[in-house]
Amino acid sequence: MIPDLPIDTRIELRRCGTWPPSVHLFDVASADAALAALAAERPLLVRGEPGVGKSQLARAAAQVLGRLFVSSVVHSRSEAQDLQWEYDAVARLGEAQVLASVPSALTPQERLDPRRYLIPGPLWWVFDWESARRQSAHHSLCKSSPRPLRTAGNRHRAACCSSTRSTRPRRTCTTA
Numbered sequence: 001m002i003p004d005l006p007i008d009t010r011i012e013l014r015r016c017g018t019w020p021p022s023v024h025l026f027d028v029a030s031a032d033a034a035l036a037a038l039a040a041e042r043p044l045l046v047r048g049e050p051g052v053g054k055s056q057l058a059r060a061a062a063q064v065l066g067r068l069f070v071s072s073v074v075h076s077r078s079e080a081q082d083l084q085w086e087y088d089a090v091a092r093l094g095e096a097q098v099l100a101s102v103p104s105a106l107t108p109q110e111r112l113d114p115r116r117y118l119i120p121g122p123l124w125w126v127f128d129w130e131s132a133r134r135q136s137a138h139h140s141l142c143k144s145s146p147r148p149l150r151t152a153g154n155r156h157r158a159a160c161c162s163s164t165r166s167t168r169p170r171r172t173c174t175t176a
Helices: 028-040 054-065 080-084 089-098 122-127 129-138
Strands: 010-013 022-025 085-087 118-120
Touching (some): 010 054, 028 054
Antiparallel strands (some): 010 022
16 A cells, blocks of 8 residues: 655654754645555655755655655766666775785685775665675675765665665655
C-alpha cells in the first residue's frame, strides 16, 4: 500500500547530516511525483535551479515515508557514470608506486585489483544496497563513499557503509 503525503501541511524537518532543521509543505505536483516514484519502486530524480528546494523535497519525502535520504549533487562536469560508481585511478597509481617498498599480505595483483578502487555512487546504493555495502566494506581503499543519512524514523533500516548489518533500506529520493 502506498501512503499519502500530506498536502499543504507543515512538515517539520529534523536535522539531517549537514542540513539544518526546516519546514516543508508538499504541493500536489511534488507529492504526486514522489508517490509515482514510490509506486514504480524507482528513485526520484529532482532537478532545478539552486535554492528551489530539491534537497528539501527529498528530505521531506524521506522523513514522511520513513525512508533513507540519499543525496547527490550533479553539476556541469558530472557524468552519468558518476551516479553509478567512481574509479579512483590516482589511488591505484599511488599503490603501484609504493608496491615494492611497503610490505603487505596481499600479492601485487591483489593490491592492484581494480575492484579495490571502485567506489559505489548514489544509484548503486539506491538500487543495490547490499552490493554497495559489500564493496565499501571489503575494499578498504575506497574513500569516503556517498552514504545515506539516517532520518529519525528509519533507524532499523539504516546501515552505514562500513556496518556489518545486512538490512537493506528502502529506496528513496535522489536529488540532482
